[in-house]
Structure formats: structure tokens, C-alpha cells
Amino acid sequence: MRRLQGIPVSGGSRIGRAVHHEAVPFAATSRRSVAPDEVASELERLSTAQREADRGLVEAQKALVVDPKVGSIFEVHRMLLEAVTPEIADAVRAGTSAEHAVETVLRRHANRLAQLADPVFAERRQDVLDVERRLLRALAGSPAPRVPEGDGRSPVVVVAEDLTPSETAALAGGRVVGLVLEHGGPTSHTAIIAKALGFPCVVGVRGVVGAVAPGTEVWVDGAAGVVVVDPDSVSRAEAERRGVAYEAHERALLEESHLPAETLDGHAVTLLANIEFPLEVGAAAERGAAGIGLFRTEFLFDPARPVPDEEEHLAAYRAALERVRPGRLTIRTFDFGADKATPGGATDERNPALGVRSLRWCFAHPDTFRAQLRALLRVAAEGDVRIMLPMVASLDDVRRARAMLAEASASLLREGVPHRPDPPVGAMIEVPAAAVIADVLAAEVDFFSIGTNDLIQYALALDRTNEHVAPLFRPSHPSVLRLITQTVRAAAGRGIPVTMCGEMGGEAVYTVLLLGMGLRELSLTPAVIPRVRRLIRGLTLARARAIAARSLRFATADEVDTYLHRALAGVLAPVRPGG
Amino acid sequence: MLRAPSPQGIHARPAARIVEAARRYEAETVLAVGTSTARAKDLLDVLALAATGGVEVRVEASGRDADAAVAALVTLFDVMAAGG
Known part of the structure; x- marks a missing residue:
């Protein structure tokens, strides 16, 4: 058993089997440049991908409409998308492939944000990278990220270095009962979405990806910001007690609404x-x-x-x-x-x-x-x-x-x-x-x-x-x-x-x-x-x-x-x- | 002199609104915090200003409709300061 301390983001206490979240693979092109006579068709691809990415964002926004603060995150992503499109198009016009242009432009912006001292701003890096992935996926015609299944039976705790807001939103409605991130801060958009999805989430847990092998049992105590790897029977009982108390409390409060x-x-x-x-x-x-x-x-x-x-x-x-x-x-x-x-x-x-x-x-x-x-x-x-x-x-x-x-x-x-x-x-x-x-x-x-x-x-x-x-x-x-x-x-x-x-x-x-x-x-x-x-x-x-x-x-x-x-x-x- | 909206400053959404406003004008508008500057029409530039809540932000514009562009941004800052 091992106990890791992080920053609490959203309450609840759940045990699940760890699943490492991996970025959705997409068939990235290795082409970095295009010939002058291909520029027009490349621009066309870019514009189709941009529309597709935008459509996806509108849908994500609708799906999370319960919380307008969450919906507005995707609104911001739409604006980011719109903001970077002319710059990407310029790079394509200069003879760069659409994929390479997307990567170059968005990475540059992400790196610039990552260097900011204020964490609230540095965390916006994730939003930029999210837009990048969305665009690349659209260019490659790849499907949207899937909800992690784990072994297909047990509850899942997603463990990752970091997740983009879209990736977090995609965890909804599946077997996921908790989220643990190595990076990220409590004010990130990812954190806000995790909160809205209603499962316990702990961020800033150093070394968690290395410490937790896939399939290991993990207890996420959201309120305390604690992650327990391979909990013993005493911890399991405590996890259960806290989880039941938390959920009963939340449910009972809502049930009294009438x-x-x-x-x-x-x-x-x-x-x-x-x-x-x-x-x-x-x-x-x-x-x-x-x-x-x-x-x-x-x-x-x-x-x-x-x-x-x-x-x-x-x-x-x-x-x-x-x-x-x-x-x-x-x-x-x-x-x-x-x-x-x-x-x-x-x-x-x-x-x-x-x-x-x-x-x-x-x-x-x-x-x-x-x-x-x-x-x-x-x-x-x-x-x-x-x-x-x-x-x-x-x-x-x-x-x-x-x-x-x-x-x-x-x-x-x-x-x-x-x-x-x-x-x-x-x-x-x-x-x-x-x-x-x-x-x-x-x-x-x-x-x-x-x-x-x-x-x-x-x-x-x-x-x-x-x-x-x-x-x-x-x-x-x-x-x-x-x-x-x-x-x-x-x-x-x-x-x-x-x-x-x-x-x-x-x-x-x-x-x-x-x-x-x-x-x-x-x-x-x-x-x-x-x-x-x-x-x-x-x-x-x-x-x-x-x-x-x-x-x-x-x-x-x-x-x-x-x-x-x-x-x-x-x-x-x-x-x-x-x- | 303006102030970045509190408590979060010019984070993603306020930045997007600033850009949207600036792009309505021909003038080139520049926001400045301390010694850093950002082109107001560039969302990522504005985000990279990292203007935290309450810090002083200066606005300058040059071009045909510079006055109108500045006025629009000033109004927008008021709206955001009021939580709008």
C-alpha cells in the first residue's frame, strides 16, 4: 500500500482499477511541406478540418450544458480555434502541410503559455494543446476519444500525466469513477470539468503515473486529495465508508429539493x-x-x-x-x-x-x-x-x-x-x-x-x-x-x-x-x-x-x-x- | 489605464472577448502590462500577457479608427469588471 498526496479538486471517495490514459493515436502525416500547386487543396483540407473540429466543440458544449461554466470552456476552445486558423492558413500558403502547420503554430503558442509564472495562465496551455489534437484528429479523420474501459468489468480510475478538457469530458457516462493527474492545478479547465462530471478528482500527484501500474487498485479520496495505491482492508473499509457518506449526503441534499x-x-x-x-x-x-x-x-x-x-x-x-x-x-x-x-x-x-x-x-x-x-x-x-x-x-x-x-x-x-x-x-x-x-x-x-x-x-x-x-x-x-x-x-x-x-x-x-x-x-x-x-x-x-x-x-x-x-x-x- | 477583471484576470474567456472586440476595428490595438505587450487582435498574445486580476492594463491603438477601438475595449473592460 502506498499513499500519495495531491491537490483535492472534487469530492467523493471511490476505488477502481487504474487505467493509464493515452493520447488517442491518429495517423499523423510525415509530410512537412507541400508543392505550390497543392496549396489550394491543402487549404481546403484545413478548412474542412476546422469546421469539423468546431462542430465537435459545439457538441461537447451541448453535452455538458448542465453547467454553463463548463460549456463556456468549449466556447473558449472554439475561439482559440478561430484565432489560430488564419495563422495556420498562412503557414500552409507558405508551403507547409496542414498537419505540420497545425503542430508548429499550436505548439509555439502552448510553449509560450507554459512558460508563464502564473499557474492560471500556464494551465491554458492544455486548452491550446486540446485544440491542436482536435484539429489533427479532424485532419486525419480519426474518431473522437473513447471512454476507457479497463478490463470491461471493474470501475476505472483514470491515471494520467495530464488530460485536456476534451479528454476529461469524454470520460463521462462510462465506467470511470475517479481521475488522478500527475500535473494540473485546481483552477484548470480539466479540474472544472471533472467537478461537473461528479467524480472524485485529485491533481498534482507527483510520480503517480510511474507508481501505479495499469490494473492496480487505487483509492481516490477526492475531498482529502489523497490517492492510495493498492489499499489494504482497513483502507478499503474507510474508502467505502467515506464514499457512502459523501454520496448519501449529496443525494439526500438534492432529494430534499421538493x-x-x-x-x-x-x-x-x-x-x-x-x-x-x-x-x-x-x-x-x-x-x-x-x-x-x-x-x-x-x-x-x-x-x-x-x-x-x-x-x-x-x-x-x-x-x-x-x-x-x-x-x-x-x-x-x-x-x-x-x-x-x-x-x-x-x-x-x-x-x-x-x-x-x-x-x-x-x-x-x-x-x-x-x-x-x-x-x-x-x-x-x-x-x-x-x-x-x-x-x-x-x-x-x-x-x-x-x-x-x-x-x-x-x-x-x-x-x-x-x-x-x-x-x-x-x-x-x-x-x-x-x-x-x-x-x-x-x-x-x-x-x-x-x-x-x-x-x-x-x-x-x-x-x-x-x-x-x-x-x-x-x-x-x-x-x-x-x-x-x-x-x-x-x-x-x-x-x-x-x-x-x-x-x-x-x-x-x-x-x-x-x-x-x-x-x-x-x-x-x-x-x-x-x-x-x-x-x-x-x-x-x-x-x-x-x-x-x-x-x-x-x-x-x-x-x-x-x-x-x-x-x-x-x-x-x-x-x-x-x- | 484599465484594470484586468478580478479575480482571475484576463484568462481565456475575457481574452477571447477582447480579441473579438479589437478585430472589429481596422486599428492595431496593443495591450500592455508592465513591460510586456500584446497585440489585442491575437488571442494567444493576449493570454500570454498573463494579466492577473486587478493589474493595470494600458491600451494604445494606431490607425484610422484608433479612438473607437480604444473606446470599445475600455467599455468591454467595464463590462467585465462588473462581472458581465
């Missing part, structure tokens, strides 16, 4: 999802989200066409609404960063976080905003659509946006376009000023949504992406808790709903605190919904209230956090794997 998110003393909590693409509605629904509490619209912005038109907005909103009906769809208007779009880039905002961003950006780009507002009013006629304004800092912001909505409605009416003139309009509470005047705002909006990431940044005057101050970014800072309390009270005073769509709502200790503070609607990343549901179902609101009351009396974030973790130890155990 259960109401209700506390033990009968108080219902509405769990909604934050999404970026219409596609993600599916993942949210599977986890029992009652609707979408935050649909980000920035993805609509395509640099190729600076202004998405009304129809593009409408198509995206409809696509999401169709999937979410009868649940609600809360659409946030454009939330772009600081506007430095001055020709020549001469004028620069000294402090973009405090500059022309979000709603201010929209007001500064009225035509872009108008197209969005018109589309929102139109889609609002077709279901429960709510409009959410980001970065509201004053009542003037709300009034100005409402005036533009009224204008948009009037123009639609004149044109005879069906729409809902008065959909619910809410303000995001993410600027401390808005929280402080929440009572004033509550009189003129239909709902609040608390965005904690920005609220904390502005309240504490710190940027959490700045590593020097990131540790000071504390959701439990008493000032933040007071701003939230004030907002919840103001909403209650006017009888309008208040949602929290920040990350804070999904962090277990804070979920309890927030419920105790009066929040009844949380909008979360789909992945954390099952955990939050279970947490809520194991809790009484009375307890949460007592915990919140006590938390609000502390003077520092440390005091709050220490107290929460101690008070909630018993409540948190059931939402941890293996617990």
Missing part, C-alpha cells in the same frame, strides 16, 4: 436563484428554487455590437421566463462598471467604484437603457417579471428610472406594442446611503433586494479583491448588520418584500443570522440552495431570532463570528458532508 424551505416552527422562507444565463434556470429549478431573484443582464453586452437591441433583450428574457414560469423572474438592469468609454481613453476615472457605474451608467447611456426598459415592459406582460435597479443611491435615482419606464411605456403604447405599463420595480440596497434612507425609498419602490458584496465594500470602504485589505471584508461587521436591519425594518414598515441576493445569504452562519433579522427571501447561487434548504428545515425561527438579537449587540465582527460559530455548531453539522 421539500418546502420551512423552519421547524413553520415559517416559510422563499429560496430564489441568482443566474447569469437563461440556461441556468434549469439548474435552479432542479434545486427547487421558487424563482429567479437575480437575473444579471450584462451577458447581453457583446463587444462586437456595443448596443444590444430591444429584440435581443426580449429574446433572452423570454427564454428565461419560459423556463421559470410560474415562478418569478427578477431582472436586474445593466450593472456595468465605471464608464471610461471616452474616445482615446484619455479621461480616466480615478475611482471607478465611485464613478459612472450601474444605474449611473444607464442614465449616461439613455439609448442603451431605453432598449432594455422597453424589452422589460414587454416581457412583463407575459409573466411574473420584476425589474430591479442596481446601485440606487437616492430617491432621485428611483424617480429618474421610473420616469424613463413611463416614457418607454408611452412609446410602446403609441406604437401599439403589448406590454405591462406598471411592473414591480425594486431597488437594490447596496450603497449605504440607500440603506440609511430605506424608509424613504420604500415609499416609492415595490421591493428591495440587498446586495451584500457592494454594501460591505462601500460600508467598510474596502475592496475585497485587494489582497492587502481582503481579510477586513467582514459581512458580520456591526455596521453592515445595522444597515441590513434598517433596510428590513423599512421594508416591513411599508409592507414591501425584501430579498437578499448577496453571497452572505448562502453562508450558513449568516443564513441563520439573516433569518433571525427578519429576512424571508434569499436569492442564492443554485449550487448552494440544497444546503441552505436543509439548514432552514433544521432550525426554529425563534432560535434564529434569539441568535440575531444577541449578535446585534456585539461591538466587533470577531465577536459576532465567534459567537455564531459556537452557537450554531449543532445546527451546521447536518449541512456538512460526512456529518
Whole structure:
């Protein structure tokens, strides 16, 4: 028995027989150059191969559509493919064979990336090599990589130096129960795909290919990042126990998705999802989200066409609404960063976080905003659509946006376009000023949504992406808790709903605190919904209230956090794997 | 001066978007981080810049529609900074 330590990538504990992954062989041509009169036909071959490779990528993207982050990896591969094609074609025009041109161009780029010090960038080398293999395979007319079979009976643990994202994706649906890589980092696309496929994966295991002969039994403990070669009976029992516990935990969490998110003393909590693409509605629904509490619209912005038109907005909103009906769809208007779009880039905002961003950006780009507002009013006629304004800092912001909505409605009416003139309009509470005047705002909006990431940044005057101050970014800072309390009270005073769509709502200790503070609607990343549901179902609101009351009396974030973790130890155990 | 989107910087997808934007213009656009430069129309060049989240990125363009090309990139950086 031998134990190897690596970097954990995805959880689970499985035993299988090792299969060494070998690159798919393809009949590579040895020809390095072509005669001038062959260039045209060689270019034709290249272009056919490029189309074929692209088609394969589109299919890979579709197959992994469950996770849009994974799908986008293949989108990047498509762009890489497109990016290198002219360069390859140039090499062919200079008399190089298509295969040799592909190899030369892509190897050069891969090597250049491999030399980068930052691992996140160096790992992109794999993406380039993946595109290379795909192109070479297409040129050779070779079939797509097959799922490793091992001996055809036992579960398989794939052991390799490294895998490309495509090779990893191809492991789906077969006998593979685990993946161990000698190289690779936790942020590689390969790692992301392994996670999405749901089997344990450990990367960065030095010497594993040499240490594990094909057919050897291997235990992959994904959570610990440990690989045990030839496990003894004690280890096997432990592997089994951990695997069962992990799977039971994951399955049980998902199986509870149809259960109401209700506390033990009968108080219902509405769990909604934050999404970026219409596609993600599916993942949210599977986890029992009652609707979408935050649909980000920035993805609509395509640099190729600076202004998405009304129809593009409408198509995206409809696509999401169709999937979410009868649940609600809360659409946030454009939330772009600081506007430095001055020709020549001469004028620069000294402090973009405090500059022309979000709603201010929209007001500064009225035509872009108008197209969005018109589309929102139109889609609002077709279901429960709510409009959410980001970065509201004053009542003037709300009034100005409402005036533009009224204008948009009037123009639609004149044109005879069906729409809902008065959909619910809410303000995001993410600027401390808005929280402080929440009572004033509550009189003129239909709902609040608390965005904690920005609220904390502005309240504490710190940027959490700045590593020097990131540790000071504390959701439990008493000032933040007071701003939230004030907002919840103001909403209650006017009888309008208040949602929290920040990350804070999904962090277990804070979920309890927030419920105790009066929040009844949380909008979360789909992945954390099952955990939050279970947490809520194991809790009484009375307890949460007592915990919140006590938390609000502390003077520092440390005091709050220490107290929460101690008070909630018993409540948190059931939402941890293996617990 | 722009900043690479946080936390991951100009990794694959942002790089692809930058290239897509730059190619819409005739101008030759160059991104610079410290002393390294990259042609904005070349995806692999942009990736090799290894611009991590938050680092300063300079944009320069030359050619007929240089101003428009720079403006498009600046807007794109804003969008990415906002998570779009």
C-alpha cells in the first residue's frame, strides 16, 4: 500500500482499477511541406478540418450544458480555434502541410503559455494543446476519444500525466469513477470539468503515473486529495465508508429539493436563484428554487455590437421566463462598471467604484437603457417579471428610472406594442446611503433586494479583491448588520418584500443570522440552495431570532463570528458532508 | 489605464472577448502590462500577457479608427469588471 498526496479538486471517495490514459493515436502525416500547386487543396483540407473540429466543440458544449461554466470552456476552445486558423492558413500558403502547420503554430503558442509564472495562465496551455489534437484528429479523420474501459468489468480510475478538457469530458457516462493527474492545478479547465462530471478528482500527484501500474487498485479520496495505491482492508473499509457518506449526503441534499424551505416552527422562507444565463434556470429549478431573484443582464453586452437591441433583450428574457414560469423572474438592469468609454481613453476615472457605474451608467447611456426598459415592459406582460435597479443611491435615482419606464411605456403604447405599463420595480440596497434612507425609498419602490458584496465594500470602504485589505471584508461587521436591519425594518414598515441576493445569504452562519433579522427571501447561487434548504428545515425561527438579537449587540465582527460559530455548531453539522 | 477583471484576470474567456472586440476595428490595438505587450487582435498574445486580476492594463491603438477601438475595449473592460 502506498499513499500519495495531491491537490483535492472534487469530492467523493471511490476505488477502481487504474487505467493509464493515452493520447488517442491518429495517423499523423510525415509530410512537412507541400508543392505550390497543392496549396489550394491543402487549404481546403484545413478548412474542412476546422469546421469539423468546431462542430465537435459545439457538441461537447451541448453535452455538458448542465453547467454553463463548463460549456463556456468549449466556447473558449472554439475561439482559440478561430484565432489560430488564419495563422495556420498562412503557414500552409507558405508551403507547409496542414498537419505540420497545425503542430508548429499550436505548439509555439502552448510553449509560450507554459512558460508563464502564473499557474492560471500556464494551465491554458492544455486548452491550446486540446485544440491542436482536435484539429489533427479532424485532419486525419480519426474518431473522437473513447471512454476507457479497463478490463470491461471493474470501475476505472483514470491515471494520467495530464488530460485536456476534451479528454476529461469524454470520460463521462462510462465506467470511470475517479481521475488522478500527475500535473494540473485546481483552477484548470480539466479540474472544472471533472467537478461537473461528479467524480472524485485529485491533481498534482507527483510520480503517480510511474507508481501505479495499469490494473492496480487505487483509492481516490477526492475531498482529502489523497490517492492510495493498492489499499489494504482497513483502507478499503474507510474508502467505502467515506464514499457512502459523501454520496448519501449529496443525494439526500438534492432529494430534499421538493421539500418546502420551512423552519421547524413553520415559517416559510422563499429560496430564489441568482443566474447569469437563461440556461441556468434549469439548474435552479432542479434545486427547487421558487424563482429567479437575480437575473444579471450584462451577458447581453457583446463587444462586437456595443448596443444590444430591444429584440435581443426580449429574446433572452423570454427564454428565461419560459423556463421559470410560474415562478418569478427578477431582472436586474445593466450593472456595468465605471464608464471610461471616452474616445482615446484619455479621461480616466480615478475611482471607478465611485464613478459612472450601474444605474449611473444607464442614465449616461439613455439609448442603451431605453432598449432594455422597453424589452422589460414587454416581457412583463407575459409573466411574473420584476425589474430591479442596481446601485440606487437616492430617491432621485428611483424617480429618474421610473420616469424613463413611463416614457418607454408611452412609446410602446403609441406604437401599439403589448406590454405591462406598471411592473414591480425594486431597488437594490447596496450603497449605504440607500440603506440609511430605506424608509424613504420604500415609499416609492415595490421591493428591495440587498446586495451584500457592494454594501460591505462601500460600508467598510474596502475592496475585497485587494489582497492587502481582503481579510477586513467582514459581512458580520456591526455596521453592515445595522444597515441590513434598517433596510428590513423599512421594508416591513411599508409592507414591501425584501430579498437578499448577496453571497452572505448562502453562508450558513449568516443564513441563520439573516433569518433571525427578519429576512424571508434569499436569492442564492443554485449550487448552494440544497444546503441552505436543509439548514432552514433544521432550525426554529425563534432560535434564529434569539441568535440575531444577541449578535446585534456585539461591538466587533470577531465577536459576532465567534459567537455564531459556537452557537450554531449543532445546527451546521447536518449541512456538512460526512456529518 | 484599465484594470484586468478580478479575480482571475484576463484568462481565456475575457481574452477571447477582447480579441473579438479589437478585430472589429481596422486599428492595431496593443495591450500592455508592465513591460510586456500584446497585440489585442491575437488571442494567444493576449493570454500570454498573463494579466492577473486587478493589474493595470494600458491600451494604445494606431490607425484610422484608433479612438473607437480604444473606446470599445475600455467599455468591454467595464463590462467585465462588473462581472458581465
